[in-house]
Amino acid sequence: MITLNHYLFVAGLLFATGLAGVVVRRNIITIYMCLEMMLSAANLTLVAFSRFHITDGLPDYNAQALVFFTITVAAAEVAVGLAIIVALYRTKHSVNVGAVEKMKG
Amino acid sequence: MPSALFYFFSAITLIFGVMVVVCRNPVASALSLVVSFAGLAALFISLDAYFIGTIQILVYAGAVMVLFLFIIMLLDIKAEEHGKVNALAVFGGITLALVFIVQLAVILGKHDAGSKTLKDVPVQFEAAAKTQKVETIKTDLQNGELPDTKLVGVTLFHRYGYQIQLIGALLLVGTIGVVIMSKREVN
Secondary structure, three states, X not given: OOEHHHHHHHHHHHHHHHHHHHHHOOEHHHHHHHHHHHHHHXXXXXXXXXXXXXXXXXXXXXXXXXXXXXXXXXXXXXXXXXHHHHHHHHHHOOOEHHHXXXXXX | OOHHHXXXXXXXXXXXXXXXXXXXXHHHHHHHHHHHHHHHHHHHHHOOOHHHHHHHHHHHHHHHHHHHHHHHHHHOOOHHHHOOOOHHHHHHHHHHHHHHHHHHHHHHHHOHHHHOEOOOOXXXXXXXXXXXXXXXXXXXXXXXXXXXXXXXXXXXXXXXXHHHHHHHHHHHHHHHHHHHHHOOOOO
């Protein structure tokens, strides 16, 4: 049978994949996608804990409200982050993180 | 949810998650991430979180990934495919992930509270119907249905009204910031 630990382990594996991706990849857009994956993995743990923590006969909806806020903030973050990537591409003509290792000033 | 479906959707989520990291072409990475998020939405729905599963598809797999694909195609970054792989970074990344997974496995092995199945913690419709004040939620619960969206709505607007306004302001600030950042300077 599927237990809470199964869900937590799947979320942990997804988080580890995203973490490895952030370290391994050099393309800033792929790094951004891996960040999104890690956020979603955290959402999965929240929803799993929500379902397994029955309060007043119902799943704990405080956790699901938190997931709602996380998704909203992630959407705003993606919009701002991609605008920064576009601005970066205009000045450096590259989306490689190696291109931005020097600061000016 | 039958165990087979859980393993099927977990496998989809994880395999396409690995594909995001492995694929050299950013468009292939983005499309893999869409499939991975769809599998994750199925896992949410298996946990009776229908509303969260739906907005995962709508917001992540829909809006956010379209934005990613749009930027990838706008920047036209095909040249990056021929970049060399940094062996040290690959080694470091895989080691980090393995250490994390081993730690997690050890902790979950000792986590006795996590050995409950969904059948051990069923939704108690009669008990829940007594404590709910909103009439439509009460009727749904008495009919043995879980009015998931209504309950999320009640939680958000009764308990987190201030925070939801704050989120609205954040989205507005984000939108204005994006417009200012991406417009070309006009002299």
